Amino acid sequence: DAGITQSPRHKVTETGTPVTLRCHQTENHRYMYWYRQDPGHGLRLIHYSYGVKDTDKGEVSDGYSVSRSKTEDFLLTLESATSSQTSVYFCAISDAQGQGLRSGEQYFGPGTRLTVT
């Protein structure tokens, strides 16, 4: 168990409101990721982090920002939520140096179901 939690697990919000999702890990893994999962699209990478304050964009980053001020926390923010951002969001972790995960293997959190009305 890589000790990864996501909060909240469910959220309903209105269009135009800001939303922040939190991913927390307890194992000091270097890499953290945010994905969204939508029917017909599989898992798509939004943003990822390769260390504290080091982040980069994924394939669907528009409308999202991230921050990582501590190793254990990776925050995903929707500055102004839109209905197209209704999705299930997954956080994942990995670590090329091992610690129970081999290079390339990612361990996923339980997900956050976000509905934007």
Add this chain to the structure above:
Amino acid sequence: DQQVKQNSPSLSVQEGRISILNCDYTNSMFDYFLWYKKYPAEGPTFLISISSIKDKNEDGRFTVFLNKSAKHLSLHIVPSQPGDSAVYFCAASIEGGSEKLVFGKGTKLTVNP
């Protein structure tokens, strides 16, 4: 441009028979491939992986085959069990790179008792 493709959205098999899930990729730089299983309302879980230096990797009932020349991999589940019913995602990465995975769209496997 979809770099990892799972062309079958769904697959249905009988319990005890073989399940074969297929995946194709277009980026020849990919050298590490993984399969994840996902149950409803849960996060994906790692199932099995294979490096490009191998053409087969086996773990219990699960075997992954890699055909580099065809840029194709497959996951075999033998024998299939009802508990294997889930969505299976194929993923690819470049080992030693940024640790990013590129996922396919998934195949929903249903194993009928």
